[in-house]
Amino acid sequence: MSCMERVLVIGATGNVGRQVVSQLASTGADVRAMTRKPDAAGFPPQIEVMRGDLSFPDTLDRCLHGTDTVFLVWSAPAAAVVPALARIVQHARRIVLLSAPLKTPHPLFQQPNPHRVMVEKIEQLIETSGLEWTFLRPGMLAANALGWWAPQIRVGDVVRWPYVDVPTAPIHERDIAAVAVRALCQSGHAGAEYVLTGPQSLTHAEQVSTIGCAIGRSLRIEEISPGEWRREWLPIWPEALLDMLLNAWAAAAGHAAFVTSAVAEITGAPAHTFFDWATDHAGEFRA
Numbered sequence: 537m538s539c540m541e542r543v544l545v546i547g548a549t550g551n552v553g554r555q556v557v558s559q560l561a562s563t564g565a566d567v568r569a570m571t572r573k574p575d576a577a578g579f580p581p582q583i584e585v586m587r588g589d590l591s592f593p594d595t596l597d598r599c600l601h602g603t604d605t606v607f608l609v610w611s612a613p614a615a616a617v618v619p620a621l622a623r624i625v626q627h628a629r630r631i632v633l634l635s636a637p638l639k640t641p642h643p644l645f646q647q648p649n650p651h652r653v654m655v656e657k658i659e660q661l662i663e664t665s666g667l668e669w670t671f672l673r674p675g676m677l678a679a680n681a682l683g684w685w686a687p688q689i690r691v692g693d694v695v696r697w698p699y700v701d702v703p704t705a706p707i708h709e710r711d712i713a714a715v716a717v718r719a720l721c722q723s724g725h726a727g728a729e730y731v732l733t734g735p736q737s738l739t740h741a742e743q744v745s746t747i748g749c750a751i752g753r754s755l756r757i758e759e760i761s762p763g764e765w766r767r768e769w770l771p772i773w774p775e776a777l778l779d780m781l782l783n784a785w786a787a788a789a790g791h792a793a794f795v796t797s798a799v800a801e802i803t804g805a806p807a808h809t810f811f812d813w814a815t816d817h818a819g820e821f822r823a
């Protein structure tokens with residue numbers, strides 16, 4: 537696929553954004569990567585890297601200047617939403633937003649939380665902006681396993697976790713990016729909301745053992761209570777994030793994961809399995 541768009545990727549150094557930058561670059565698109573720390577971004581020299589911060593709207597004008605299409609990963613506080621979106625709307629013609637399955641009637645995705653309220657606000661501002669928009673709604677990112685389990689797996693064979701039997705359908709960031717690139721570069725995606733998942737429903741225990749297969753080790757998951765998990769992770773993650781996850785997993789217990797075929801339908805290639813993802817990231821789980 538070739539692409540003539542001039543694209544600003546916001547969130548370019550993250551799990552999904554980095555893949556979007558790399559896949560866009562291979563289409564011939566004119567790609568600009570925004571980050572708060574250009575010196576640490578680590579992109580190849582052909583990628584234009586620019587300093588910008590969603591919390592400081594004045595920094596966005598220079599990043600947006602000369603681009604007409606934006607890939608937006610929102611990772612800033614809620615207070616920054618209105619001013620940042622106003623700048624984006626002034627400059628861009630088309631936007632692809634990394635959102636979440638806010639409208640999917642599965643308990644994993646339907647628990648109230650402040651993050652959800654913020655994302656709904658972002659969507660509402662985009663929908664009423666006059667921009668051509670596409671919303672990508674991935675379920676659980678496979679890349680969550682890096683923050684959740686890699687530190688434990690690097691030092692031993694046991695992962696301590698709650699809700700070990702709760703299934704999700706983790707999606708490879710490469711597949712989200714492959715859909716994003718089509719929505720950024722091709723016509724026919726305006727107004728579309730794509731619910732994107734991995735191809736399989738896998739419990740947390742099955743995901744941990746799949747990582748073990750990918751790295752050639754026999755890993756074991758040890759169930760701990762939600763309260764114990766919350767106490768252990770409280771010094772590491774924000775309380776709101778811990779509660780968001782615990783509520784989602786509690787609600788999803790006993791339900792099969794929600795699985796869609798959207799990746800294959802949009803890209804023409806099957807979605808990557810969790811084993812594919814773990815193999816791609818094997819080095820990050822090894823000591």
Ligand SMILES: NC(=O)c1ccc[n+]([C@@H]2O[C@H](COP(=O)([O-])OP(=O)(O)OC[C@H]3O[C@@H](n4cnc5c(N)ncnc54)[C@H](OP(=O)(O)O)[C@@H]3O)[C@@H](O)[C@H]2O)c1
Nearest residue numbers: 547548549550551552571572589590610611612675676677
């Ligand atoms: N985790 C899941 O299962 C899941 C599921 C559905 C949707 N999502 C959505 O996915 C998104 C996270 O995607 P990801 O995993 O690819 O991200 P990530 O790896 O967490 O990276 C976050 C990115 O945001 C950038 N960033 C942070 N604060 C910023 C700011 N103030 N201004 C500009 N850029 C900022 C960071 O860039 P620098 O540090 O380089 O500036 C980095 O590129 C979130 O919006 C989340 O709601 C996640």
